[in-house]
Amino acid sequence: MTDREKALGLIHRYAHEVAAWLPRKQREDVTTELRALLEEMLDERALHGDRPADEELAVAVLKEFGEPSKVALRYQPEPEYLIGPEWFPYYKFWSLVVLIVLAAVMGLAIVFSALGGPGDRLPDLLGRHGLVDMVLNFMQLAVLNIGVLTLVFAVLERVFKQKPGAKPEDWNPRDLPAVKDPDRISEGDLVFKIYAIAVLATLLNFYPQWFGILYITDEGARAVPLARLGIVLPATLMNIWWAGALTLNMWLLRERRWTRETRWAELMLGAFGAFILWAAIAASNLPDVENWRDFVDPRRVERLAWLGFRVVTFSMWIALVLTLVETVVRLVRILRRYPVAP
Amino acid sequence: MTAGPHLEHLDGLSLELRRGALVLGVLSQLSEEQYGYSLKKLLADAGLEIDEGTLYPLLRRLESQGLLSSTWRVQDGRPRRYYKISAGGKSTLKAMTAEWESLAKAVGRLLK
Numbered sequence: 001m002t003d004r005e006k007a008l009g010l011i012h013r014y015a016h017e018v019a020a021w022l023p024r025k026q027r028e029d030v031t032t033e034l035r036a037l038l039e040e041m042l043d044e045r046a047l048h049g050d051r052p053a054d055e056e057l058a059v060a061v062l063k064e065f066g067e068p069s070k071v072a073l074r075y076q077p078e079p080e081y082l083i084g085p086e087w088f089p090y091y092k093f094w095s096l097v098v099l100i101v102l103a104a105v106m107g108l109a110i111v112f113s114a115l116g117g118p119g120d121r122l123p124d125l126l127g128r129h130g131l132v133d134m135v136l137n138f139m140q141l142a143v144l145n146i147g148v149l150t151l152v153f154a155v156l157e158r159v160f161k162q163k164p165g166a167k168p169e170d171w172n173p174r175d176l177p178a179v180k181d182p183d184r185i186s187e188g189d190l191v192f193k194i195y196a197i198a199v200l201a202t203l204l205n206f207y208p209q210w211f212g213i214l215y216i217t218d219e220g221a222r223a224v225p226l227a228r229l230g231i232v233l234p235a236t237l238m239n240i241w242w243a244g245a246l247t248l249n250m251w252l253l254r255e256r257r258w259t260r261e262t263r264w265a266e267l268m269l270g271a272f273g274a275f276i277l278w279a280a281i282a283a284s285n286l287p288d289v290e291n292w293r294d295f296v297d298p299r300r301v302e303r304l305a306w307l308g309f310r311v312v313t314f315s316m317w318i319a320l321v322l323t324l325v326e327t328v329v330r331l332v333r334i335l336r337r338y339p340v341a342p
Numbered sequence: 343m344t345a346g347p348h349l350e351h352l353d354g355l356s357l358e359l360r361r362g363a364l365v366l367g368v369l370s371q372l373s374e375e376q377y378g379y380s381l382k383k384l385l386a387d388a389g390l391e392i393d394e395g396t397l398y399p400l401l402r403r404l405e406s407q408g409l410l411s412s413t414w415r416v417q418d419g420r421p422r423r424y425y426k427i428s429a430g431g432k433s434t435l436k437a438m439t440a441e442w443e444s445l446a447k448a449v450g451r452l453l454k
Contacts, residue, residue, distance in 0.1 A: 030402070032414075033423045037378045037398060040420065044379070066395040074399035077406060 003054035010058045011038045014068065021072030030075065038065065083153045086160070090191055091153045098145045098195075106138055148198045156191070159254055182337070183258040194249045201242040204233070213308045229308045230287035231316075237276045244269050260338045267334060270327040277320040281313055364392055366442055368400060369427055369435040372410060377422040401425050409434055 001009075015034035019027040041061050046053035065071060073079075083091050203210055212225040226233065248265050252258065289305045367390045371381060378398050385392055404410045409431035412423050427435065 026402075032421060033378070034398065036420050036422055037394065040379045041394060064393065064395070066393075071395050071399065074396060075402055077403050 003052055006055040007042060007053055007058035008039060010055060010062065011035055011042065014038065014062050014065075017068040018072050021069055022075055026075070038062070041065075081157065083150070084157050087153050087157055090188070091149070094149055094191065094195060095146055098149060099142060102138065102141050102145060106134065106141075144202075145199060148202055149195055152191075152195050152198050156194075156250070156253065159250060185252050185256055185258060187253065190249050190253045194246060194253070197242055197245050197249070201239070201246075204238065205235070208233075213311065224308060226312065228287060229305070229312055230285050231309070231312050232280060232283040232285075234276060234279050234283070237272075237279065241269065241273055241276055244272070260334070263330070263334050263338075267327060267330045270323055270330060274320055274323040274327060277316055277323065281316050281320065284309070284313060362438075363442075364390070364396070364400065365404070366435070366438050367392075368397070368404065369409065369431055369438070372425055372427040372431070375413075375424040375426045377424050381425070404431070 012035060015031045015038065018034060019031040022030055038061060042053045042058055045051075045057055045061060049057075051057065208227065209225045212229060244265075248262065248269060252262055255262075286309050287305050289302055367385055367388075368381065371384050371388075376384060378394070378401060381401075382392060382394060382397055385397075401410065401412075405412055405425065409428060410425045411428045412425045414421055414423055416422070
């Protein structure tokens with residue numbers, strides 16, 4: 001291989017590397033153009049410098065041209081973000097909140113486990129193995145939650161980029177909301193709702209065993225999942241509800257205002273949520289305690305199963321009543337705010 | 343007090359100052375077809391130095407914005423992409439030139 005062939009090989013590798021950072025449809029074209037231009041630069045430098053167009057000169061030319069990823073960036077009309085500067089402060093804030101809440105929940109769980117069982121468990125919990133378990137659990141929960149949060153914000157970033165009528169020239173000071181505006185949305189509130197719905201939907205679909213009651217045994221705390229408690233959750237209906245709630249909140253975030261239609265959608269979602277709760281209560285039955293004997297003290301199994309079932313169904317009844325009350329309040333508000341014309 | 347802290351942002355500020363001027367310079371020289379390297383030399387001869395790693399991506403960006411059009415041709419045994427200002431580019435150049443002249447006058451008065 002001649003010196004010139006070596007230099008051209010380096011240029012070819014460079015052009016290919018720059019193109020690799022670009023969208024697929026641009027690559028071939030940019031590679032051809034860059035190769036031609038860089039070869040010309042090389043020959044020009046060799047001619048004016050009265051030196052051979054060898055690998056050393058190619059290295060100098062390419063160094064001057066710049067690092068491939070940086071050169072590729074100059075081809076992009078706009079920088080691309082997973083989470084852009086507009087959303088990043090919110091993302092940072094909620095990530096911090098999530099981590100603090102997780103740490104607080106874990107701290108409470110430790111206190112609960114230490115105080116809830118027989119004997120002094122604190123030395124075990126804070127021992128070497130206990131601490132390692134704690135850190136691993138925290139990391140697992142943190143990765144899951146931050147992952148869902150990142151996904152939520154990445155979706156928001158894309159939804160907002162496509163927002164119609166968001167051009168600065170469309171902005172009209174007359175459209176500014178009143179200082180006290182009942183139709184104004186709270187961005188922070190909506191972002192939190194979207195995140196909470198995404199986390200709950202993920203956990204209930206993929207980690208249902210994490211939901212239930214905590215039972216303290218001599219060996220430590222054990223979770224009894226809802227299914228073992230005889231609680232039947234209508235998964236399909238719940239997923240439809242998650243999807244509806246996510247769509248509504250994303251839409252509100254995009255439109256930045258409540259309207260009569262979105263108020264009605266919220267009301268319908270509330271009523272649908274109440275129906276799901278009622279369906280879950282109606283389908284649930286006292287559990288078969290045979291399933292429990294492998295890990296619960298046989299003398300207490302029936303009492304515990306009854307208690308667990310009642311605690312969960314009672315909580316669901318409370319949630320149902322609260323949802324119904326909230327739905328009625330919303331209905332009254334809608335009818336007052338948007339009276340039906342006679 | 344040293345001059346250092348005041349000059350530490352000079353590169354970034356100069357780059358910002360040059361950015362718009364480069365677009366204007368490039369558009370102004372493409373009433374006749376040029377390929378990347380010939381355009382670079384044309385600009386350099388007029389005193390506007392621009393490195394290749396900036397110029398070639400800039401040409402592509404201006405083309406994707408519809409301000410330039412391009413064709414491939416083989417000349418001297420090399421494939422070359424020739425760029426020319428488009429109709430949209432001409433009206434943009436006209437507007438930018440007016441803007442530049444007004445800005446240059448105003449800044450000139452301010453700097454006196």
